[in-house]
Amino acid sequence: xxxxxxxxxxxxxxxxxxxxxxxxxxxxxxxxxxxxxxxxxxxxxxxxxxxxxxxxxxxxxxxxxxxxxxxxxxxxxxxxxxxxxxxxxxxxxxxxxxxxxxxxxxxxxxxxxxxxxxxxxxxxxxxxxxxxxxxxxxxxxxxxxxxxxxxxxxxxxxxxxxxxxxxxxxxxxxxxxxxxxxxxxxxxxxxxxxxxxxxxxxxxxxxxxxxxxxxxxxxxxxxxxxxxxxxxxxxxxxxxxxxxxx
Numbered sequence: 001x002x003x004x005x006x007x008x009x010x011x012x013x014x015x016x017x018x019x020x021x022x023x024x025x026x027x028x029x030x031x032x033x034x035x036x037x038x039x040x041x042x043x044x045x046x047x048x049x050x051x052x053x054x055x056x057x058x059x060x061x062x063x064x065x066x067x068x069x070x071x072x073x074x075x076x077x078x079x080x081x082x083x084x085x086x087x088x089x090x091x092x093x094x095x096x097x098x099x100x101x102x103x104x105x106x107x108x109x110x111x112x113x114x115x116x117x118x119x120x121x122x123x124x125x126x127x128x129x130x131x132x133x134x135x136x137x138x139x140x141x142x143x144x145x146x147x148x149x150x151x152x153x154x155x156x157x158x159x160x161x162x163x164x165x166x167x168x169x170x171x172x173x174x175x176x177x178x179x180x181x182x183x184x185x186x187x188x189x190x191x192x193x194x195x196x197x198x199x200x201x202x203x204x205x206x207x208x209x210x211x212x213x214x215x216x217x218x219x220x221x222x223x224x225x226x227x228x229x230x231x232x233x234x235x236x237x238x239x240x241x242x243x244x245x246x
Contacts, residue, residue, distance in 0.1 A: 002039070004040050007042075016048060016062040017061060026052075033052065034052050035051060035052060038051075045143050049066040050064055051065055073101070074244065076187065076193050077193070080102050081160075082108060083108050085200060094129050096233050100237055101239075105147075106149040106152065107126075109152070110199055110204075114200065130147070154207055158211060159214075161194050161214050164190075164194045164215075165191050167193065168183060168184070168187075168195055169208065169218050170197065171203065171218040174218040184238060
């Protein structure tokens, strides 16, 4: 069933008003008509089962049939601090991270980052990434649209990490698997968890030391070297499985 996100001011007692680009998507892409059914989320944990009442050029009116509190989100907010990768890898990372339950993706510029973003085009790039996050959230049935933050330096990301309950940083020189398992299990009960992933080439040792000083714990993901686009999704998959409630 198609899923859409709306602002709370679009929700009335008995109906919901769809505006903007979703109108075109419902009318001309999905070719839906009056009587068709959709799911709507307010982005704050409430879902609505609706039927289309009317379709006009600029808005669509949905009758609310039922509503409920969504339970699809993980109990902890997971922040992915992703070292900027080359080419279009970031788009793929964002899409899959949203599917796996990430709360926010934070693009990070590290010492080994190769990509140089044009300041004049940076906001346009972020809006493109945010659009990908929204599409992925709809496809995955999320109750909210994860945000994509502005690019920030590694130092700023570490300061942001200070406000989280826990933070993990996969690193090839970290201790063994039992240590990693213990650290992953220790995030139970945390309300916010950060994951730090380096770009191609990984982190420099000085960055690992700085991360440790900020409270991030280095862990291993095994004997194999994972690509930057694989490491973060591996961590998210592990945390999703570990944190998912019955």
